[in-house]
């Protein structure tokens with residue numbers, strides 16, 4: 001039984017490979033090292049990343065019985081192998097794109113030169129609509145000319161590489177086999193969500209555009225969306241110094257150690273080269289998980305910290321005896337769901353009033369702004385998923401995709417999108433599906449926690465141990481919808497999200 005041996009080797013070396021890779025990313029992104037040295041790691045583990053490893057994973061998959069625990073493992077290992085082969089073949093194209101993004105400069109009509117990566121930030125910060133439009137015209141012209149062709153080529157290649165595996169007919173069917181998730185069903189749910197929330201969106205968007213930006217709906221573009229959701233009117237309620245102590249206190253009140261007995265290490269020091277946004281680096285799962293942050297204060301900072309803490313707690317409370325594929329791989333809708341379970345505490349009036357500077361008076365306005373943003377992001381992601389199924393699906397020609405992109409995204413969000421972004425504003429390998437399912441899982445888990453531990457479950461000392469054991473402990477062995485059925489006894493869907501948004505906008 002050679003394949004059996006190979007699978008054991010895939011697991012043990014795969015675990016060490018993930019650790020070394022993750023340690024490099026942690027060191028580079030936290031400023032401990034100037035750059036991540038990834039090539040030596042890939043070189044050291046080339047045996048478990050090459051065609052033989054893919055063949056072993058495929059043999060294991062083909063030999064496992066549908067619905068068995070073995071099939072569950074085999075599917076994750078095969079998905080991992082397919083992704084690493086495809087990433088290797090796409091590496092040159094991806095590196096070309098990263099280099100372009102690092103160097104590209106946008107030149108406006110009046111001769112201003114701005115780094116490409118700063119344009120969205122400048123647009124968000126600008127209170128002058130004409131300036132936002134001028135930046136947008138310059139940005140989209142550059143993207144259309146240089147970045148879009150590179151991205152289009154990358155997606156064409158990715159589709160070809162995946163289809164050549166001959167696992168199923170076409171990219172989408174292959175993704176469904178490897179992920180265990182139905183794209184068709186999710187796409188239908190997204191279309192229904194867009195229909196069900198259309199009237200609500202038509203009502204709240206024009207008022208917000210008028211109040212915050214002083215513009216009419218018909219003239220709003222994606223650059224205006226950046227400015228609308230960049231509002232900082234509530235930042236003073238979220239001071240930097242209070243963030244870490246307040247949030248850690250809440251996790252303790254929930255009955256678990258926020259640092260998981262030292263398995264979570266907080267890296268809060270100022271260091272040159274450290275990323276400004278908080279991030280979580282699971283270097284050894286579950287024993288060594290880094291939560292890296294540089295507190296700046298403000299609503300976005302608190303939100304990001306909560307999100308990354310959700311990931312960190314998940315990794316640190318995973319059962320150590322689970323095989324490598326359940327700790328490192330699996331349906332990321334699950335880990336993103338826990339991250340969202342924590343960042344959505346920012347939508348809970350009781351939580352906000354207990355742990356942040358927000359008072360009773362300011363809470364309703366804050367929640368209405370949060371509801372508007374939540375609905376916008378969900379509608380945008382639903383449209384993105386529908387579009388991406390067409391991009392990867394192959395039934396729409398590459399040349400016809402930009403017009404379809406503009407139509408779908410503009411209709412869903414009410415902001416005018418640009419053809420230039422049709423191949424740029426795409427999450428590879430359907431990460432949008434993971435986010436959408438995470439949103440659904442989060443909403444269902446919140447309802448379940450309220451049923452079990454009351455509205456203030458986040459400070460009920462019985463809630464934390466249950467979350468750690470019944471949810472985090474299982475790592476990513478289950479798919480998000482399987483977990484929903486197990487703990488909530490009902491299927492995931494958008495209904496609880498719609499209820500939450502209606503409450504916030506009321």
Ligand SMILES: [Zn+2]
Nearest residue numbers: 307311336339
């Ligand atoms: Zn996340």
